[in-house]
Amino acid sequence: MTLNAAITGVGMSDIGRKTGRPAMAHLAEAAKRALECAGLTKDDIDGISTYPGKADNSPGMSPLGTGEVRNALGLQTRWHSAVPDGPSQMAPLMVAAMAVATGQARHVLCFRALTESSSQTATQRASIPGAGRARLGGWYSYLVPANAMSASNWAGWMATRYFHEFGMTREHLGLVATGQRAFARHNPSAVMQAPLSMDDYLGARMISSPLGLFDCDVPIDGACVIIVSAADAARDCARAPLTIEAMGAALASQETWDQRTDLTTMGAHDSAADMWKRTDLKPADVDMLALYDGFSIFVPYWLEAFGFCGHGEAKDFIAEGNIGPGGRFPVNTGGGQLSGGRLHGFGLLHEACTQLWGNAGGRQVADAKTAVCGMGGGFISGSMLIRRD
Amino acid sequence: MRPLPELTPENTAFWTGGADGKLMIAFCADCNHAIHPPQLICPKCWSEAVESRPVPGTGTVYTYTVNHQPWAPGMQVPFTLAVVDLDGAPGVRVTAEVVGTDPESVAIGQTMRISFANIEDIWFPQWEKAQ
Numbered sequence: 001m002t003l004n005a006a007i008t009g010v011g012m013s014d015i016g017r018k019t020g021r022p023a024m025a026h027l028a029e030a031a032k033r034a035l036e037c038a039g040l041t042k043d044d045i046d047g048i049s050t051y052p053g054k055a056d057n058s059p060g061m062s063p064l065g066t067g068e069v070r071n072a073l074g075l076q077t078r079w080h081s082a083v084p085d086g087p088s089q090m091a092p093l094m095v096a097a098m099a100v101a102t103g104q105a106r107h108v109l110c111f112r113a114l115t116e117s118s119s120q121t122a123t124q125r126a127s128i129p130g131a132g133r134a135r136l137g138g139w140y141s142y143l144v145p146a147n148a149m150s151a152s153n154w155a156g157w158m159a160t161r162y163f164h165e166f167g168m169t170r171e172h173l174g175l176v177a178t179g180q181r182a183f184a185r186h187n188p189s190a191v192m193q194a195p196l197s198m199d200d201y202l203g204a205r206m207i208s209s210p211l212g213l214f215d216c217d218v219p220i221d222g223a224c225v226i227i228v229s230a231a232d233a234a235r236d237c238a239r240a241p242l243t244i245e246a247m248g249a250a251l252a253s254q255e256t257w258d259q260r261t262d263l264t265t266m267g268a269h270d271s272a273a274d275m276w277k278r279t280d281l282k283p284a285d286v287d288m289l290a291l292y293d294g295f296s297i298f299v300p301y302w303l304e305a306f307g308f309c310g311h312g313e314a315k316d317f318i319a320e321g322n323i324g325p326g327g328r329f330p331v332n333t334g335g336g337q338l339s340g341g342r343l344h345g346f347g348l349l350h351e352a353c354t355q356l357w358g359n360a361g362g363r364q365v366a367d368a369k370t371a372v373c374g375m376g377g378g379f380i381s382g383s384m385l386i387r388r389d
Numbered sequence: 390m391r392p393l394p395e396l397t398p399e400n401t402a403f404w405t406g407g408a409d410g411k412l413m414i415a416f417c418a419d420c421n422h423a424i425h426p427p428q429l430i431c432p433k434c435w436s437e438a439v440e441s442r443p444v445p446g447t448g449t450v451y452t453y454t455v456n457h458q459p460w461a462p463g464m465q466v467p468f469t470l471a472v473v474d475l476d477g478a479p480g481v482r483v484t485a486e487v488v489g490t491d492p493e494s495v496a497i498g499q500t501m502r503i504s505f506a507n508i509e510d511i512w513f514p515q516w517e518k519a520q
Contacts, residue, residue, distance in 0.1 A: 135395035142426050145394050146485050146513065148470050149460040156454030157472050157484075164452070164497050209455040258472045258484045259425065263452060 002279075005097035006234040006241035007386060008107070008227050009038025010350045015222030015341050017117045017191060023063035024072050026223035027113045031073060034225035039238025040107060045227075046078045047105030049092035051112060051344070053082030060119025060219075069111065079105040087249035087271060088292075089345035090375040090382030096228035097244050106233040110226045112346040116219035139255050152216055154257035154378055155295040156208035162264045162297065163210060166312040170210055172319060173296040174201040176331075177214045177338055179324030180293070184335025186362035187351075191220055192339040215296040220341035224350050240388050242356050245370075248275025248383035257378045264312070267381030268298075268305035268374055275383040276307065283307050286385075287368040288355050289329055290348035293336040298377040299323070303331075306372055306383070325363070333363045345375035349384075356388045391461070393511050399427045402441035407505030407512025411443040414478045423478040444477040446503035447519060451482060453495045469495045471516045485514040494518075 011033030013026035035041065054065030066080045079099045083091035089112065096108035136144055148154065162168055178198055184190035196214065204213035234241035250270040253260040260266065276282075283306060291302040300314030308329055309317040317323070323331040334340050334351035341347065352371035354360050370387045394404055399415065403426075406413035415424040417431035418438035430437050453471040469487040487495050488504070500519040505512040 136392050137395045137397070139426065141394040141400075143484060145392050145511070146470070147391060147456070147464070147468065148484055149392075150456075150458065152458070153454050153456055153470055156456075157452040157470065160454055161452035161497070206455070206457045208458065211454075256426065258482050259480075261480070263472075 003097050003244045003247070004101040004231040005244045006229055006231055007244070007353055008229040008234045008237040008239065008241055009034040009040065010227070010353045011035070011037055011225045012189060012343070012347065012350055013223045015189065015191060015220045015343070017218070017220055019221040020118055021221060023113045023115050023221075023223065024068065026221060027064055027069060027111060027225070028073065030111065030223040030225040031109060034109070034227050037239065038107075038227050038229075040227065042073065042075070044107050045075055045109045047080065047096060047099055047108030048075060048077055049079075049081045049083070049096045049099070049108050049110045051082070051086070051089045051092045052084035060114065060116040062113070063115050064111070064113045075109070077105070079108065087251070087382035088376030088380045090373070090384060093226060093228060093349070093384065094247050094249065094382060097247065100228055100230040100233070103230070106230050108228045110228055111223060112344050113223035114219075114343065115221045116342065117221045120219055143257060150208065151377070152208040152211055152295065155297055156211045157258070158263050158266070158378070159210050159297040162300070165264055166315060168300070168315040170202060170212070171198065172300070172315040173210075173215055174198050175318050175324065176293070176296040176299045177201050180332050180336045181339045182325050183330075183333045183363050184339035187334045187340065190335040190340040191218055192335065196339075211295055211297065214338065217294050217337035217342040218339070220343070222341060222343060224343045224346035226346060226349060226353070239357055242353055242386045242388055245281060245385040245387050246275050246279040248272055248278065250274035251379060251381065253379060255379045260379070265305070266301050267376060267379040268302050268383070271381040271383040272302070272305040272307070272374060275385060279385055281370065281385060281387075286329065286370050286372050288333060288352060288365045288371050289323070289331045290352040290371060290373040291331050292345055292348065292375045292377055293332055293338050294342065294377050296338060299331060301377075302374045306374065330365055333360060333365060345373075348375070349373050352386065356386065391508070393509060396510065399429045399439070403427055404511050406441070406443065407507065407514065410505070412446040412483070412503050412514060413441040414444050414475065414481060415439050416442050416478075423481045425478070425481040425483070444475055448473040448475040448483070448501055450495060450497050450499045450501060452497060453487070455492050467492045471495055471501065473501050473516055483514055485516050487516045489517045
């Protein structure tokens with residue numbers, strides 16, 4: 001059930017902390033690099049797609065919409081779309097795939113830009129939902145006013161329940177954090193490259209139990225561009241097209257972080273199962289994994305959601321060395337968001353593409369041909385399987 | 390100053406029931422489905438006969454987290470957020486701050502009872518350990 005859509009280019013700006021650099025400068029740099037990667041020119045781009053769109057009340061979280069970027073880059077398009085309410089941060093990529101598969105566009109520039117680091121430095125807590133509004137509505141109005149303001153709280157109580165049911169400990173999550181840091185040391189663009197030991201991990205301050213500082217991803221300033229092209233157009237690009245084998249976007253529960261019947265599962269379990277229904281490939285066919293790690297606890301959830309191990313088995317799967325350097329199913333080989341910085345999933349998929357093109361340097365997974373990507377945490381979720389033929 | 394929810398026809402009973410010392414939960418009058426967060430129509434049968442009913446205000450801790458990070462100016466830490474399975478409203482959880490106890494003493498399975506804190510026109514649920 002392969003889609004007639006492929007990833008043909010990726011580009012990331014020089015990401016950093018407190019860069020003070022305008023979001024558009026990051027975006028333009030990422031776009032140039034993505035076009036160069038794909039062997040395309042500005043005039044080849046006829047579509048644009050992003051998540052979530054410009055967020056005026058939370059500028060660090062999303063400073064740019066399609067309007068600003070179309071204007072700044074002088075793009076003429078046949079398709080444009082910003083998706084705040086779709087299947088996770090992956091939604092703009094899914095929309096782009098559907099746009100090219102149905103002939104609405106040939107090459108869609110998908111982007112994510114954040115200036116969260118600079119924004120927080122300016123004492124604006126941009127990642128608090130509804131920040132700056134007089135009164136809150138929507139699903140988070142049952143959490144934020146209750147002083148459950150941060151996603152680290154929401155992920156924290158998921159982790160507490162998971163620990164309780166399955167005997168996971170902080171050391172298991174420490175293996176996720178330290179393993180990804182070991183990968184990051186081979187990724188020159190990762191923002192966190194200093195060695196991270198288990199003692200460092202365990203000794204760091206608690207944020208929202210059982211999650212400590214190194215269980216939380218790193219706010220950064222930066223942008224990432226991923227170009228999604230029609231299958232026939234992709235064959236004319238500079239690199240082997242990375243075919244989108246399957247996507248999954250199912251969601252079976254309410255859009256809340258506390259009402260799902262079993263909080264040792266999350267939306268990932270719905271979208272991942274939906275994705276596998278659309279392909280003959282199996283988890284054993286996957287060479288590397290790009291799993292959303294806004295918090296370390298999401299990694300074991302995603303591993304189980306995609307069926308790399310059974311429910312409750314992720315702690316052993318991780319402890320056996322499967323996901324770190326040298327493992328059979330390496331996860332987030334660029335360091336993930338925990339060490340690479342929070343590009344809201346786009347950075348994880350950027351790394352998966354880099355691996356499939358064989359450009360991952362000292363962290364390269366030998367002959368990686370197939371990658372699975374899961375974006376989102378809690379009820380937010382989207383799944384995608386990509387392959388190089 | 391914590392952010393306040395906007396009052397709407399479907400949520401006013403939940404956010405103001407505390408004025409009478411009552412935890413009000415939305416139920417479908419036709420199929421008896423407990424609805425939280427509250428809605429104008431029943432998500433299960435689409436009946437428009439949704440009503441708010443008082444529930445006992447007790448429950449069991451399903452999960453929790455101890456928050457150590459001050460996310461807003463003036464936020465006092467640490468404190469515990471408990472996600473509590475409500476008695477009398479199957480499938481409904483109310484997430485609220487735990488008060489009146491050592492934040493580190495909350496555990497899964499602990500029975501809790503509700504109390505309320507008033508700010509402006511909102512009565513916030515908060516959880517205390519049931520003795």
